[in-house]
Amino acid sequence: MSNCNEFDKYRDGELSPAERSAFEKHLTVCDDCGTKRVLLNGIVYAMQQEKINPVDRADLIARQAFSRSNSWDALVVSWLRPGPALAALALMLVLFSFLWIVPENQQINAYSEYERLMDGTVSSDLDMSIPQANNDIELVLWLNQEGYSQ
Amino acid sequence: MVDAADSALIESTLKGDEGAFAELVRRYQAAVWGTVHRILGNTSDNEDAVQEVFMRAYTALHKFDLRYPFGPWILRITTNYCIDQLRRRKGRKVKLWSELGEYEQEKLLKDLSHVNDQDSRGMNDPEGYARVAQALLDGLNPKYRAAFVLREVEERNYDEVAKALGTSEVAARVRVSRARAELQKKFRAYLSGLKTRERRQNQ
Numbered sequence: 001m002s003n004c005n006e007f008d009k010y011r012d013g014e015l016s017p018a019e020r021s022a023f024e025k026h027l028t029v030c031d032d033c034g035t036k037r038v039l040l041n042g043i044v045y046a047m048q049q050e051k052i053n054p055v056d057r058a059d060l061i062a063r064q065a066f067s068r069s070n071s072w073d074a075l076v077v078s079w080l081r082p083g084p085a086l087a088a089l090a091l092m093l094v095l096f097s098f099l100w101i102v103p104e105n106q107q108i109n110a111y112s113e114y115e116r117l118m119d120g121t122v123s124s125d126l127d128m129s130i131p132q133a134n135n136d137i138e139l140v141l142w143l144n145q146e147g148y149s150q
Numbered sequence: 151m152v153d154a155a156d157s158a159l160i161e162s163t164l165k166g167d168e169g170a171f172a173e174l175v176r177r178y179q180a181a182v183w184g185t186v187h188r189i190l191g192n193t194s195d196n197e198d199a200v201q202e203v204f205m206r207a208y209t210a211l212h213k214f215d216l217r218y219p220f221g222p223w224i225l226r227i228t229t230n231y232c233i234d235q236l237r238r239r240k241g242r243k244v245k246l247w248s249e250l251g252e253y254e255q256e257k258l259l260k261d262l263s264h265v266n267d268q269d270s271r272g273m274n275d276p277e278g279y280a281r282v283a284q285a286l287l288d289g290l291n292p293k294y295r296a297a298f299v300l301r302e303v304e305e306r307n308y309d310e311v312a313k314a315l316g317t318s319e320v321a322a323r324v325r326v327s328r329a330r331a332e333l334q335k336k337f338r339a340y341l342s343g344l345k346t347r348e349r350r351q352n353q
Contacts, residue, residue: 054183062172065208
């Protein structure tokens, strides 16, 4: 017994000759399937008959494709491909982490060197009073005053 | 089936031969143009669409596997591009149907409702019918519309349709089936609106 569910198989030519014949009888009594068939035939026929006039743009398209591929923005986009982009990201992370790990106080100046020396020295070992130098200038002035200048 | 000439053109293109790419475009531009025209409708943007499809193909050409035919690959790029455009068009509310006058709409719907297997061959206004057809397709989900055009209008088998849509064959069948059902639903809605107007005019 044919029914509306077989419409797609009928349309796609997937019914056996006997099934097809039975479905065609169904089409004469089923308004839904009958209308659908007529409508689809009309749409498909109309679209297939429509004239399409392609314009030959092959040379223009090729020229534009090649000029675009050589432009700076295309090169940037090409760098955005997963492989190179991930490699660039990894390299940047390594650089940033290196800069992050090197602490600021490892920058050597006269005052930090003075502090390091003082930390490792017991005050009694010194035969001089420890100045309250707050910066390099004060320290240099004190060293000059005490005759430590070179 | 891999076309050796296509493979040679692709390899030459990748080596920087612009002429080879032009030849490749020339081989497929009619097919791409046809699919673009049928899925997007007869709009002034079609030429740009064809160009953009080949630009995308060129950009991705280095990823193309020469063991497979080029035709289904360019069809897939075309279909994806058209589906994207249809989604954007929804936002712009472009309706081909609304471009027709009321009289023209009624005339075409009436005629189309009387088409059958025999007299459809004698359509005297194929462009008008094509506009009705495009108008009806205009309301479909872009994926259903693309599936319908590939299967029904271009008469491609479900394997090709599935590859073009990047989906399974079962999903392609479902989309075509839903497109058919949706078209019938919309057509009935148009017809019932038409009959209502006729009744009002006769009263």
